[in-house]
Amino acid sequence: MVDFARRPVEMAVLVLIVAGLIAVPFGGSRLAVYSLTITALYAIVVISLNLLLGLAGQASFAQTTFMAIGGYGSALLTTRLRLDPWLALMLAAVGASLFACIIGVALWRLRGHYLSMATFALALGTYSFANAAAWLTNGTIGISGIPPLEIGGVTLDDALSFYILSWGCCGIVLILALLLANSHIGRAWRALATSPEIAASLGIDVPRYRLLVLVIAAVIASVSGSLYVEFTSFAGPDLYDINIVITLFLMLFVGGRGSTVGPIVGAGFLIIVPQMISGLERYQNLVFFTLLLVVILVRPSGLFGAADDTIPLRTLLPNWILLPGFRR
Amino acid sequence: MTNPAPDLSVADVTKRFGGLVAVSNVSLSIRGGRIHGLIGPNGAGKSTMISLISGALRPTSGQITFAGADLRRLHPASIAQLGVARTFQQAAPLLGLSVMENVTAGMHLHYRSGIASVVFRLPNMRREASAFAAASKQLLERVGLADAAEAQAGTLTFGKLRFLEIARAMAMRPRIMLLDEPAAGLNQPESERLAGILRGLRDEGIGMLLVDHDVPFVFDLCDEVTVMDSGRVIAAGDPDSVYADPVVREAYLGSANEAV
Numbered sequence: 001m002v003d004f005a006r007r008p009v010e011m012a013v014l015v016l017i018v019a020g021l022i023a024v025p026f027g028g029s030r031l032a033v034y035s036l037t038i039t040a041l042y043a044i045v046v047i048s049l050n051l052l053l054g055l056a057g058q059a060s061f062a063q064t065t066f067m068a069i070g071g072y073g074s075a076l077l078t079t080r081l082r083l084d085p086w087l088a089l090m091l092a093a094v095g096a097s098l099f100a101c102i103i104g105v106a107l108w109r110l111r112g113h114y115l116s117m118a119t120f121a122l123a124l125g126t127y128s129f130a131n132a133a134a135w136l137t138n139g140t141i142g143i144s145g146i147p148p149l150e151i152g153g154v155t156l157d158d159a160l161s162f163y164i165l166s167w168g169c170c171g172i173v174l175i176l177a178l179l180l181a182n183s184h185i186g187r188a189w190r191a192l193a194t195s196p197e198i199a200a201s202l203g204i205d206v207p208r209y210r211l212l213v214l215v216i217a218a219v220i221a222s223v224s225g226s227l228y229v230e231f232t233s234f235a236g237p238d239l240y241d242i243n244i245v246i247t248l249f250l251m252l253f254v255g256g257r258g259s260t261v262g263p264i265v266g267a268g269f270l271i272i273v274p275q276m277i278s279g280l281e282r283y284q285n286l287v288f289f290t291l292l293l294v295v296i297l298v299r300p301s302g303l304f305g306a307a308d309d310t311i312p313l314r315t316l317l318p319n320w321i322l323l324p325g326f327r328r
Numbered sequence: 329m330t331n332p333a334p335d336l337s338v339a340d341v342t343k344r345f346g347g348l349v350a351v352s353n354v355s356l357s358i359r360g361g362r363i364h365g366l367i368g369p370n371g372a373g374k375s376t377m378i379s380l381i382s383g384a385l386r387p388t389s390g391q392i393t394f395a396g397a398d399l400r401r402l403h404p405a406s407i408a409q410l411g412v413a414r415t416f417q418q419a420a421p422l423l424g425l426s427v428m429e430n431v432t433a434g435m436h437l438h439y440r441s442g443i444a445s446v447v448f449r450l451p452n453m454r455r456e457a458s459a460f461a462a463a464s465k466q467l468l469e470r471v472g473l474a475d476a477a478e479a480q481a482g483t484l485t486f487g488k489l490r491f492l493e494i495a496r497a498m499a500m501r502p503r504i505m506l507l508d509e510p511a512a513g514l515n516q517p518e519s520e521r522l523a524g525i526l527r528g529l530r531d532e533g534i535g536m537l538l539v540d541h542d543v544p545f546v547f548d549l550c551d552e553v554t555v556m557d558s559g560r561v562i563a564a565g566d567p568d569s570v571y572a573d574p575v576v577r578e579a580y581l582g583s584a585n586e587a588v
Contacts, residue, residue, distance in 0.1 A: 176447060183446040183453070184432070184439045184460075187425065191433050194422045201382060201416075203408035203437030203500060212443075258424075 007260070010304055014261050021167055025160055031275070033159050039264075039271045040166035041228045044173050046251045046263035048220035051177055054257035055186060056213040057193025059112070061245050062103060062119040065126040066218040068240040069096040070225025072130070075143040075235035085149045089226040096222030097215050104211040111196075123245045130237035142236025149230050162231050169227060170264070173220055178260060180216070189213055254295055256302025265303055269295075332360030332533040333503030334395045336381070336412065341390030343376055350376045352559040353390070358504055358535040363526060365550035365567070366539045369579075372556040374539040375417055378506045381537070382414040383407040394504065409437050413502035417509050419489035421481035428477040430492055431464040434499030464499065471495045471525060487518050494525060505529065505536045511545050523549050547571055555579075 024032055045063055052058045073092025077083045083091070107118045130137050137143065148157040149165070156162050180186050188209050192199040196206045229235040247270055255266025274288050297316050299305065314326050322328075336358040343351040351373040358364050366374050379385040381392055383404040392399040399407055408414075413434075422430050438460070445453035468474045471491040476484060484492060490510055497505055507526075511519045519542070526536065526549060540546050546553065546567075553570045555563040563576045570576055 179447055179449065180443075183457070184436055184441075185443060185446055187429060187433050188436055190425055190429075191422050191436075194424060195420065197384065197404075198416070198420050198422060200404040201384075201408055201414050202434055202496070203405050204433075205405050 007304075010259060010261050013265070013304070017261065017264060025163060030159060033163050035271055035275055036268075037159065037163045037166050037231060039267050040163075040170040041224050041231065042248070042251065042271065043170050043264045043267035044166075044224040044227075045221050045248055046255065046267050047170075047173050047177050048217035048224075049248055049252050050257065050259075050263050051180065051189075051213055051220075052217045053252065054259070054262075055181055055193065056189035056210065058210060058213060059116045060119045060214065060217070061116060061123045061249075063217065063221045063248055064123050064240045064242075064245045066096045066100065066221035067225035067228070067244075068126050068130060069099060069218075070222030070227075071229040071235045071239060072137055072143070073222070074226040075146050075229050076136070078147050079143060079145060085147055085230055089149075089223060089230075092226050093219045093222045096218045100215045100218035101211065104214045108207060108210055108214070120242075120245075123240075123242055126240050127237055127242060130240055137235075137237070140237060142234055143229075144234045146229050146233040146235065148233065156230075166227055166231070169223070173223075174260070174264070185209070185212070250292070253302055254292065256299075256305035259302065259304035262302055262304040269303075333411070333535045335359050336394040336504050336535060337392070338377070338381065339391040339393075341377075341380060341387045341392060343373075343380055343385060344388045349559050351380065351387075354556070354559075354561055356537075356554050356561070356564065358537050359552075360503065360535045361530055361533045362551040363530055363536045363538055363549055365546040365553040366537055366556065367541070367543065367546050367553065368556035368562075371558070373559040374556060375508055376559075377556075378414055378508050378537065378539060381407075381506055382412060408500065411501070411503035412506065413497040413500040413504070414506040415493045415497050415508055415510060417512070419486065419493050421484070421489055421492055423480075423482040425481055426477070427473060427479050427481055427484065427492055428461070428464055428468065430481050431467050431495050431499045432460055434496035435460045435463065435501075437500065467495045467498055470498075470528075472521065486513050487515065490514060490518075491522070491525075494522070498529070503534060505534055507536060507538050507540075509540050510538070511540055511542050519545055 021036065024036060045067060049063055052060050070089070070092045073095055074085065074088045077088035077091060078085050103122070107115060110118055131139055133139075148155050150156065154161070156165055188199065188204045191202065191204055192206050192209055200206050228239065251266035251270050252263060253266070254269050255262030255264070273291065274284065277284055277287055280287055294313070295303065298311055298313055300311065314322055315328070319327050338357065339355050341351060341354050342349065354373070354377065356364065356366070366377060368374055376385065380387050381399065383399060383402055383406070387400055394410060394412060397410055402410075422433055425433060439456060441450070441453035441456050444450070465474065465477065468477050471494055473488060473491055473495065476488065481489070481492060490513065494510060511522055514522060523545065526538070530536065538546060538550060550567055553564070553567050554561055555570060555576050557579045562579055563570050563573045
């Protein structure tokens with residue numbers, strides 16, 4: 001996430017994405033609008049993961065936990081306590097930030113792989129809890145009938161208005177992330193990602209900045225979780241399954257850690273591409289994961305990753321496969 | 329000399345790692361506007377001293393005080409906030425940040441604008457950011473890296489990284505600087521340029537602890553020299569008397585005799 005002036009390609013891609021997003025409701029199918037809404041909601045979480053991992057170097061798997069706090073928080077507060085959906089969204093986000101503080105203090109002394117393992121356990125626990133705590137979450141049946149959001153008397157219960165809302169939120173979150181990344185706060189995160197020792201020697205309060213990024217990422221993930229259940233009017237454990245966390249990481253790694261448009265492109269890649277090749281039926285997964293593998297092999301730091309480390313495909317293949325003109 | 333820094337005093341400090349005594353009963357003081365040289369063979373405990381003062385390590389016993397604060401109880405970040413900057417023996421740039429950003433990162437503790445100012449781009453934050461960017465540029469000019477401002481720190485040559493490290497420490501506007509072998513690997517013109525920069529900092533009232541292997545460099549530059557061997561102080565005083573001390577010549581300079 002650096003200045004646009006230095007990354008003209010990313011700027012061009014962002015302009016194309018915005019143009020495409022404006023065009024889709026006019027010419028696109030209902031499925032396209034639906035899928036792109038889901039893409040926006042995931043992209044929001046991937047941007048938060050980019051702050052955590054791409055910027056501050058904290059490999060936390062706990063983002064589904066905070067999505068679950070947002071999702072179940074909104075579901076419970078609106079259906080049981082009959083609160084306004086916007087108020088529920090905000091209260092859930094406050095809850096997520098408080099939980100992030102508790103997690104932060106409890107786990108944040110852990111670094112690197114230990115932090116990843118502990119937060120991975122938290123993600124597993126979140127899914128189990130959502131399944132098991134039927135008194136609260138209604139178990140595998142989930143909570144349905146979540147009332148829709150309203151803006152100025154307009155109820156957002158149709159696909160198009162939610163499409164606009166979710167991409168609007170994604171845009172706000174992206175701008176927020178950019179402002180933070182390009183400030184002294186973002187620089188402190190990048191410093192501690194390189195080396196906590198050097199960061200501390202410069203007077204950067206390392207535990208405080210780690211906690212700050214955890215809390216900000218938690219709030220963003222919680223808001224996305226709330227919007228998701230408002231969109232589908234349903235909250236259930238499968239939304240917070242462990243494979244969702246892995247998908248979030250894949251989205252970031254495909255799009256590019258530390259990049260601006262990477263999280264959006266990555267989310268789009270993992271949601272849209274499988275649908276585009278759904279005609280392949282039982283070969284769909286094979287083709288998709290082959291494609292994924294090629295992207296990661298050719299661009300190890302992601303499509304828009306900070307490092308320009310493109311590896312030509314021909315260097316990855318055995319010589320005898322290549323046509324004579326392409327051999328090494 | 330403008331407004332010299334208060335003294336940083338190290339009294340009777342010992343550091344043990346298990347059974348190994350890395351530093352044994354060392355006392356020295358770093359005075360404002362003076363350069364205190366710390367020399368000794370490899371393993372003498374010089375870098376350990378820097379780690380002890382900067383808070384990366386805690387002494388087993390002894391006192392370290394600066395401006396009324398007991399540094400033994402403080403974390404590295406708090407010690408840096410008091411105005412004690414350090415450099416690292418292996419030049420340690422923040423890779424992935426530009427040269428300029430490395431220097432601006434050194435100013436972190438002087439930023440006053442909070443997260444709300446950043447998110448809403450309030451005027452105070454923008455003023456601060458542009459003032460500090462200008463100050464970083466000036467520092468880069470002072471150490472001769474202005475041309476490389478936009479380069480990634482990881483692409484600099486070894487010698488330039490040393491100067492970046494100095495600029496980043498200067499950006500903290502410290503009162504005390506702990507310099508761990510700043511001249512290591514520099515060629516003759518570079519180390520002369522470094523000496524010029526350090527003299528300039530001394531004249532501004534900054535107190536420095538200069539750890540180095542380069543004996544002529546240290547004796548030429550320092551106002552005071554402490555010689556360590558195997559964790560102990562074997563000589564201390566003004567450069568001339570330390571240089572003449574037979575114990576020092578035997579323990580440390582013996583091998584360097586011809587070279588000096």
